[in-house]
Amino acid sequence: MKKTILLSLLCMMLALPAIAQPGRYYGRTPQPRVQTVGRHGNEYIAWHRYYFGLRVGLNASHVNSDSQLLDGNSFQSGLNIGVAAGTQLTWRAPLFLETGLYYSQKGGKSGSGNNKFTYDLNYLEVPLLIKYKHFIGNQTSIQPYAGGYLALGTDGDIKNYGTRTAFSSYDDGYFNRFDGGLKIGCGVGYNMLYMDASYDIGLANIGQDNFNDTHNGCFTLNIGVNF
Secondary structure: OOHHHHHHHHHHHHHHHHOOOOOOOOOOOOOOOOOOOOOOOOOOOOOOOOEEEEEEEEEEEEEEEOOOOOOOOOOOOEEEEEEEEEEEEEOEEEEEEEEEEEEEEEEEEEHHHHHHHHEEEEEEEEEEEEEEEEEOOOOOOEEEEOOOOEEEEOOEEEEOOOEEEEEOOOOOOEOOOEEEEEEEEEEEOOOOOOEEEEEEEEEEEEEOOOOOOEEEEEEEEEEEEOO
């Protein structure tokens, strides 16, 4: 299954440059000047007010927990795919509010050998971010951002390699479906092409045992296009 996902991801990565036609220009876009009264004189409306994007990438996630069973000692890889939408908060500055909807595969690993466990935690995730676009060229921008996310668990399995058994991550008394936390990251845009790196800091206790704090952590690398 993971080989199929990674092959599909590679095909999408190879197709993105073909989607982003170089003749279309989505960086700094001067519009007709706006006359203002006062010392500011003429000003440019220099950025698009709205944008929509496609994103696909990879997660490297882990779980931190007070429970020795659930505490991860290594990262679990997964897919991150979704859509993004942003709107400019003010035409006086390249400050944007961005949200979207993603299918994000998280989880973790614990133990080793016959005591090895892996747990898949797959979510539908909605981020809410404040992003600043700093242009370093006509078509290139650096885009730091920060905000939060809310997520709802959809599916996932816990695999016990010692007993060779698997059971549901959410339905068998181990993990809660709700997750939420902080997201920080930075993107780079060139024309329509876009890529970013981010880190999720889980704040919600995703463990069903109220006496143990269990939290997600996830590093994500995405590529995509903006329209």
